[in-house]
Amino acid sequence: MQIYLPIAEVSVNALLLFGVGGLVGLLSGMFGVGGGFLITPLLFFIGIPPAVAVATGANQVVASSVSGVLAHLRRKTVDFRMGTVLLVGGLIGSAIGIWVFNLMSRAGQIDLFVQLSYVLFLGLIGAMMFQESLRALLRARRQGARPTRRNQHLWVHRLPLKVKFRASGLYISVIPPVLVGLLVGFLAAIMGVGGGFIMVPAMIYLLGMPTKVVVGTSLFQIIFVTAFTTLMHATTNYSVDLLLAALLIVGGVLGAQVGTRLGLKLRAEQLRILLALLVLAVAGKIGLDLLLRPDELYTITVPGRH
Numbered sequence: 001m002q003i004y005l006p007i008a009e010v011s012v013n014a015l016l017l018f019g020v021g022g023l024v025g026l027l028s029g030m031f032g033v034g035g036g037f038l039i040t041p042l043l044f045f046i047g048i049p050p051a052v053a054v055a056t057g058a059n060q061v062v063a064s065s066v067s068g069v070l071a072h073l074r075r076k077t078v079d080f081r082m083g084t085v086l087l088v089g090g091l092i093g094s095a096i097g098i099w100v101f102n103l104m105s106r107a108g109q110i111d112l113f114v115q116l117s118y119v120l121f122l123g124l125i126g127a128m129m130f131q132e133s134l135r136a137l138l139r140a141r142r143q144g145a146r147p148t149r150r151n152q153h154l155w156v157h158r159l160p161l162k163v164k165f166r167a168s169g170l171y172i173s174v175i176p177p178v179l180v181g182l183l184v185g186f187l188a189a190i191m192g193v194g195g196g197f198i199m200v201p202a203m204i205y206l207l208g209m210p211t212k213v214v215v216g217t218s219l220f221q222i223i224f225v226t227a228f229t230t231l232m233h234a235t236t237n238y239s240v241d242l243l244l245a246a247l248l249i250v251g252g253v254l255g256a257q258v259g260t261r262l263g264l265k266l267r268a269e270q271l272r273i274l275l276a277l278l279v280l281a282v283a284g285k286i287g288l289d290l291l292l293r294p295d296e297l298y299t300i301t302v303p304g305r306h
Contacts, residue, residue: 007241008052014247016046021248025067025255026262027278037122039248040114040191041282044289050111052241054101054191055233059245062230065222067256072216079167079213083220085174086199089181090188090225097189098232105237117191119287121198126279129201133273168209168217176207181221188229200275 001014024039043053072078104110159173180202187198199218203209209217234240 003243005048005052005241005244007239008048008056008244010047010049012046012048017244017247018251020046021251022255023251024248025252025257026259027255037118037191037279038282041118041286043244044115044286048244050114051105051237051239052244054114055230055237055239056241056244056248059226059230059240059249062223062226065219065226065256067253068219068260069216069223071257071260072219075216077213078216078220079165079209080217080220081163082165082168082170082177082203082207082209082213083217085163085177086181086184086217086221087224089178089183090185090221091228093182093185093187094189094225094229094232095185096182097186098229098236100186101189101233102236114191115286115290117187119283119290121187121191122279122283123287125198125201126276126283130273130276130280132201132205133276137273168207168213170208172207180206181225184221185225185229188225189232 002011003014004011020039020042024042027038040050040053040057043057044050048056069078101110104113159175161174162171163174164171180199184199199221200214203214203218204211230240
């Protein structure tokens with residue numbers, strides 16, 4: 001069933017969009033990521049303009065994250081204090097990212113900027129996650145048991161402004177969580193992502209949080225940062241397509257519930273290595289599209305329209 005998207009100005013299959021939303025919601029529940037790193041490139045691939053894909057993709061991330069958080073709240077695996085600290089940094093980073101996004105839009109380079117950002121960040125993070133997860137998986141098999149959780153780096157212990165995070169069992173400075181949140185907020189504005197693909201490994205390896213509370217806490221922070229990002233895009237760029245968002249949201253909410261149940265059946269090391277492979281695959285596809293000759297060498301744009 002073909003439908004016309006008024007903001008994106010393209011016709012797409014409604015069932016295809018519903019399926020894309022469901023897939024992203026599934027990943028959100030499994031890995032604790034908002035899914036924006038996947039949904040935005042998928043929208044690129046089916047012909048949605050990058051500016052609209054970024055803004056509307058962030059909108060869908062809100063819905064799938066809310067659905068995932070509700071499932072984790074029932075299991076009491078959300079650290080609200082840590083989530084709030086991450087959120088403070090996230091809102092600051094998002095505001096900075098929106099400013100950069102608007103700057104690149106006025107320069108006419110936003111499409112290339114967004115795609116290059118995906119290749120750079122997803123490639124780097126995916127490679128690091130894959131290497132670490134593979135080592136952890138091999139170590140666990142050799143020892144016949146799960147590896148013990150890493151201790152935080154010594155420099156984290158020396159920082160001031162320490163706060164006790166009871167749900168995570170940590171007593172650390174608020175500075176590293178704020179900086180992690182700031183980076184994630186910036187990426188949310190530029191790439192339409194929730195930032196879970198950066199936040200989850202940072203919470204585990206940098207902050208030393210136990211895996212059981214990482215997913216729920218990550219989704220809690222993602223909700224508010226992506227909601228703020230969507231609002232800013234809607235009011236400054238007018239690039240949020242509500243019809244597109246509605247179809248993605250319905251699929252995402254249903255998929256997140258299924259993903260949460262699937263995630264409980266896999267070990268932490270297996271979840272991380274699967275997420276790393278997925279991140280690398282998306283980065284590779286976007287990079288390949290940038291290198292290949294496009295079907296249309298020239299496009300005509302109207303000033304002020306996406």
